[in-house]
Every structure is written in structure tokens, then in C-alpha cells.
Amino acid sequence: DQQVKQNSPSLSVQEGRISILNCDYTNSMFDYFLWYKKYPAEGPTFLISISSIKDKNEDGRFTVFLNKSAKHLSLHIVPSQPGDSAVYFCAARVGGGADGLTFGKGTHLIIQP
Amino acid sequence: EAGVTQSPTHLIKTRGQQATLRCSPISGHTSVYWYQQALGLGLQFLLWYDEGEERNRGNFPPRFSGRQFPNYSSELNVNALELEDSALYLCASSPRAGGRSDTQYFGPGTRLTVL
Numbered sequence: 001d002q003q004v005k006q007n008s009p010s011l012s013v014q015e016g017r018i019s020i021l022n023c024d025y026t027n028s029m030f031d032y033f034l035w036y037k038k039y040p041a042e043g044p045t046f047l048i049s050i051s052s053i054k055d056k057n058e059d060g061r062f063t064v065f066l067n068k069s070a071k072h073l074s075l076h077i078v079p080s081q082p083g084d085s086a087v088y089f090c091a092a093r094v095g096g097g098a099d100g101l102t103f104g105k106g107t108h109l110i111i112q113p
Numbered sequence: 114e115a116g117v118t119q120s121p122t123h124l125i126k127t128r129g130q131q132a133t134l135r136c137s138p139i140s141g142h143t144s145v146y147w148y149q150q151a152l153g154l155g156l157q158f159l160l161w162y163d164e165g166e167e168r169n170r171g172n173f174p175p176r177f178s179g180r181q182f183p184n185y186s187s188e189l190n191v192n193a194l195e196l197e198d199s200a201l202y203l204c205a206s207s208p209r210a211g212g213r214s215d216t217q218y219f220g221p222g223t224r225l226t227v228l
Contacts, residue, residue, distance in 0.1 A: 004155075034216065043117070043203050043219035044156075089156070098169045100146050100158030101205075101217060 003027045004092050006104035014112050019077040021107050023090030026071065030092040034101065035064060035075045038087045047088075048075070077109075085111045115140065117206050117220035125226045126194050134189040134223045138206030144168075145187040146207070146217055147179065151200040159202075162187050163209075191225070199227045 005024045013019045021035075031052040036044035050057040050064045050073070057064050063076045077084055087108050091101040118137045126132050138145050147159040158171040162181035170177075176192040185206075191198055201224050205217035 036219070041221070043119075043205075043221045046216050046218060049216060091156075098161065100148070100161055100169070100171060101156070102158070103148075103156040105155040 001026075002104075003030075004090055004102050004104040006088075006090055006107050008107050009105070010108040010110065012110045012112055013080050015082060016079045019075075019080045019084065019109055019111070021075040021077075021088050021090075021109065023073045023075075023104055024071060025073075025092050027092070027094070027102070028071070029094045030102075031095065032093045033064070033066060033073050034091045034093070035062075036089045036091060037084075038089060038106070044089055080109075080111050082111050082113065085109060117204055117218055119202075119204050119220040119223050121223060122221070123224045123226070125228065127228050128194055128196060130194050132191045132194060132198075132225055134191075134202050134204075134225070135186065136189070136204030136206075136220060137186045138204075139218055142206035142208050142218075143185055144207045144209060144215075145181055145185065146205040147187070147189050148203045148205065149173075149200045150203060150222075151197070156203065160189065194227045196227050199225060201225075 034049040035047040038044045048062045066073045087106040089106045090104040120135045144163040148156040150156045161169045165181050179189040181187045201222045203222045205219045207215040207217045
């Protein structure tokens with residue numbers, strides 16, 4: 001039973017355009033959400049997070065939107081740059097994190113020149 | 114500031130052997146988490162240590178175990194290795210246990226191959 005789903009295994013976006021990565025979850029107890037970026041042969045790098053009491057959080061080119069009623073979050077990257085090409089993981093957590101993070105399977109973002 | 118470090122980078126074992134993986138958290142972090150990323154699967158939560166104690170474990174058999182040392186570094190032991198244990202093992206650290214907004218920072222991982 002996958003509690004965090006990233007339904008697009010890959011996404012191709014032209015450089016300079018907006019990249020939108022989507023994530024759905026089923027566990028209504030999740031109250032903290034994170035996005036990580038991963039290059040091959042490296043560990044995931046933290047990008048941005050959002051608490052369930054907010055619906056938007058912005059950090060530079062990255063914005064995360066949370067729609068609790070739809071149990072959906074999205075990561076917007078604008079403008080997209082070649083260095084953004086990586087696998088992006090959506091993760092969620094209940095409370096203080098005793099159960100660790102629950103991850104989606106990732107979306108491979110490819111930025112086309 | 115040094116990030117999370119893991120050793121070794123790669124580890125090759127045969128079925129039935131034991132593997133030991135090591136992790137050093139970011140300085141000042143007391144919580145260490147272990148995750149497994151098997152081929153075709155997402156990251157799966159394995160174990161959580163804080164202040165030297167195992168706080169929680171994911172849905173993995175008891176042959177996956179570990180410990181946390183007084184300096185907060187951690188060791189993951191996998192006994193009686195099986196072929197399906199071949200995976201990338203990632204360690205993450207966070208500042209403190211139970212911090213609602215604490216972010217986990219990951220190391221580069223150890224690639225375990227079981228032959």
C-alpha cells in the first residue's frame with residue numbers, strides 16, 4: 001500500500017520553462033511534507049518543505065503547494081535550469097517522525113536545452 | 114560544516130554473510146535514520162536511533178539491526194544476507210528527536226551487493 005505516490009516516473013521540460021512535479025498521498029495523518037532531489041550515486045538533497053498548516057512555501061526558484069482536501073502537493077521550479085535535471089522525491093511524515101519519512105518512488109526530471 | 118558521511122561506499126558480500134555499514138551524522142545532530150532503496154522501489158524506512166537508543170523500526174526482519182554510539186554515529190548490521198538485500202542503504206540525521214519541523218539530511222549511501 002503506497003501512501004505517497006508520484007505518478008509520473010519522468011518529466012521533460014524545456015530550459016527556462018516551469019517544471020511542475022506532482023505528489024499524492026493517502027494518509028491523512030501526514031502533517032509535514034518534504035521534497036528531495038537526488039543525483040546518481042549521491043544521497044537525496046533536501047530542497048523545500050511545508051507544514052500541513054500552510055498551503056504554500058517558497059524558496060527562490062522552488063515553490064511547494066499543498067492542497068490538503070485533495071491530499072495533493074506539487075513542486076514548481078521556475079525557471080528550470082539544466083542543473084535541475086535529477087530525480088525528485090516527495091516525502092511525508094507523521095508528527096515527530098518516529099516512523100521515518102515515507103517516500104514516493106520519484107520523478108526523473110529532464111531539462112531540455 | 115561537514116555533511117552526513119557513510120562508509121564504505123560499496124560493499125560486496127555473499128549470501129549468508131553479515132554486512133556492517135557505518136554512518137556519521139552532522140555535528141550536533143542526535144537522531145540517525147536508516148533507509149533502504151532497493152531496485153525499483155522507493156526509499157523504505159528501516160531504523161531510527163536517538164540518544165543511543167533504537168526508537169523505532171520499519172517493516173524489516175530482525176536480522177536488520179544496529180546501534181548508535183555515544184558520539185551519535187551509527188552502525189547498521191545485516192545478518193544472514195539474502196540476495197534481495199542488495200540495495201542502496203542511506204543514512205540521514207536530524208537535529209533532535211520529535212522536532213516537528215526537523216529536516217532529515219542524507220549521506221551519499223552505501224551500495225550493498227549480495228552475490
